[in-house]
Amino acid sequence: MSLKPSELAYVPFVSVENMMKLVHHIGLRRVLREIADTIEEDFKRWEQFDKTPRVASHSDVGVIELMPTSDGELYGFKYVNGHPANMALGLQTVTAFGLLAEVKSGYPVLLSEMTILTALRTAAMSALAAKHLAPANPRVMGVIGNGAQSEFQCHAFAEICGITEVRLSDVDAAATQKATRNLAGSGLTVTPCASPEQAMEGAQIITTCTADKQLATILTDNMVGPGVHINAVGGDCPGKTELHRDILLRADIFVEYPPQTRVEGEIQQLDADHPVTELWQVMTGQSKGRRDASQITLFDSVGFAIEDFSALRYIHAKAQETGFLQNLDMIADPDDPRDLFGMLMRSNAAG
Numbered sequence: 001m002s003l004k005p006s007e008l009a010y011v012p013f014v015s016v017e018n019m020m021k022l023v024h025h026i027g028l029r030r031v032l033r034e035i036a037d038t039i040e041e042d043f044k045r046w047e048q049f050d051k052t053p054r055v056a057s058h059s060d061v062g063v064i065e066l067m068p069t070s071d072g073e074l075y076g077f078k079y080v081n082g083h084p085a086n087m088a089l090g091l092q093t094v095t096a097f098g099l100l101a102e103v104k105s106g107y108p109v110l111l112s113e114m115t116i117l118t119a120l121r122t123a124a125m126s127a128l129a130a131k132h133l134a135p136a137n138p139r140v141m142g143v144i145g146n147g148a149q150s151e152f153q154c155h156a157f158a159e160i161c162g163i164t165e166v167r168l169s170d171v172d173a174a175a176t177q178k179a180t181r182n183l184a185g186s187g188l189t190v191t192p193c194a195s196p197e198q199a200m201e202g203a204q205i206i207t208t209c210t211a212d213k214q215l216a217t218i219l220t221d222n223m224v225g226p227g228v229h230i231n232a233v234g235g236d237c238p239g240k241t242e243l244h245r246d247i248l249l250r251a252d253i254f255v256e257y258p259p260q261t262r263v264e265g266e267i268q269q270l271d272a273d274h275p276v277t278e279l280w281q282v283m284t285g286q287s288k289g290r291r292d293a294s295q296i297t298l299f300d301s302v303g304f305a306i307e308d309f310s311a312l313r314y315i316h317a318k319a320q321e322t323g324f325l326q327n328l329d330m331i332a333d334p335d336d337p338r339d340l341f342g343m344l345m346r347s348n349a350a351g
């Protein structure tokens with residue numbers, strides 16, 4: 001990417017409204033597939049990226065995080081929060097926005113809402129991991145935790161892995177009713193379930209996406225049979241996990257970026273040298289994904305900066321293509337770059 005100075009004066013901004021228009025224009029399933037393809041493309045060039053665990057600021061009620069990365073041409077970061085108690089206050093548990101910048105000039109080239117985009121990229125990432133790890137021809141997925149992320153997960157697994165039935169369970173029956181309503185007409189068979197055990201009946205894939213700031217036990221060891229793939233989305237913070245430790249000891253564990261996952265993921269419950277496989281190496285063929293039908297595979301998802309970078313890169317291209325953006329007057333642009341002060345003074349005189 002190389003933009004002329006005049007093109008850098010305004011920063012394209014994708015609002016929530018434009019993000020929704022863009023998704024409907026392209027089609028939800030296609031967006032999920034194309035974000036997954038973009039993530040896979042970027043994971044296959046993993047070594048080109050500047051990588052660092054996200055920078056987290058914790059409080060008693062949640063966390064606020066910054067997630068930066070760069071491939072040398074573009075720099076991106078996401079601001080994201082995680083506040084499990086927000087939902088009871090009528091607020092989102094997770095909200096986000098993000099920015100892409102040109103490395104050459106340091107100028108931003110995109111500012112975007114990322115609350116919807118995070119749900120899309122998290123679902124795309126989960127399904128992409130499952131494409132490499134789940135048993136062959138999975139049809140049924142159990143989904144425990146039916147909040148904001150859940151329907152996105154269901155659509156992504158239908159599109160990318162061929163899931164045809166989802167079995168939903170949540171401690172709050174209203175969440176399951178909401179997800180069941182939202183998935184009507186999706187082409188999926190949707191089965192509301194009264195317990196996690198019921199949701200897991202006949203499932204080849206189990207997704208956990210609950211929100212609680214504690215070491216929770218959404219799945220106990222006896223609930224997990226041989227051969228399943230677990231997509232653990234909700235444990236993504238120190239002191240916030242979903243799986244009993246014994247499951248981890250029986251599973252082959254796949255992660256995004258070990259230095260971050262060791263602190264934030266399910267594996268915070270294990271010794272620091274417990275073996276894990278990095279997903280990018282599975283995608284490049286350097287490591288094996290699923291080896292046999294009885295193996296339990298676990299994607300210990302926490303969300304890594306490169307996934308957001310890929311999602312922003314995708315949205316940048318699509319927003320330019322479709323025009324679903326606004327130009328923000330965000331960068332001061334005096335005619336003489338050294339005359340910033342003069343520009344400020346002249347603006348008052350003109351007014």
Ligand code: NAD
Nearest residue numbers: 093145147148149170171172175209210211234301302303
């Ligand atoms: P949400 O608050 O909208 O939904 C969470 C749901 O979990 C609620 O419906 C709640 O009733 C349910 N729940 C809580 N405890 C439960 C339990 N013990 N058993 C069954 N259900 C339970 O949250 P969300 O936006 O859907 O996010 C879900 C989780 O995913 C959060 O923990 C969030 O931090 C995490 N997340 C992870 C990633 C990632 O990349 N891994 C990305 C986004 C969100």
